[in-house]
Amino acid sequence: MPDTSPPFPNTAVADVFASFPEDAHSGLLTFRNLIFATANETSGVGRIEETLKWGQPAYLTPDSKSGTTIRLGVPKSGGFAVYVHCQTTLISEFRSLFPDDFAYDGNRAILFEEGQALPVDPLRLFIKNALTYHLK
Template sequence: MKKAKPPFADPDVEARFASFPEPARAGLLKLRGLIFETAGATPGVGALQETLKWGQPAYLTPETKSGSTIRLGVPRQGGFALYTHCQTTILSDFRSLFADDFVYEGNRAVYFKDSKALPAGKLRLLIRSALTYHMK
């Protein structure tokens, strides 16, 4: 498996990433790195907790409780996805800005096919919104 940045603190999460099929794993590792990078650059978020929820890697802000959970996974139809809590406005707000730029599943997920074409700038906005959701 490609070396993850930052290193995995939880061996169960690391094993879950190792179990993802390629090329989805490469995309999920890029999203993971973007989540940690965005959290580190966003005031008020604090340390992230990386754990498994429903068998998927999940990112929480337990120290500050500033955010809503972000999850990563592989949908049935293939590719890979970033999930937000469906009872928040995180994804609907993002979709209002970038309606035609991504493939969405309601207020729940953004789907991706190609890890090389991830628009990091736009995704940082989505991730920052999730990590600061309770600071509004």
């Protein structure tokens, strides 16, 4: 996937990415690129704000308020993860579409193993659904 992500907005976010374990770093950067690329292709989303929430890179739709926050991080079990608010239906809906394709942490995260190739098309759907969650 080509690098379509913008530069880091501030040193705090860049520092967090730099602190991620080397094996998780590549997957997290790929997921970051996928968030920005999907946002650019999705009507109604608008500008993506990249900030830190709970010490993790977080992606918000502050102007359109169309979506729920997406966060990226490293779980205690290793690998890397994408998190959404646990009171949304995003994970349960995604799990119903892809029950055996991903590892899940309850209703809050999709987990990835270090070095795991990211299946782009299903993850674009997940990101699109998160970025447009409040438009339903």
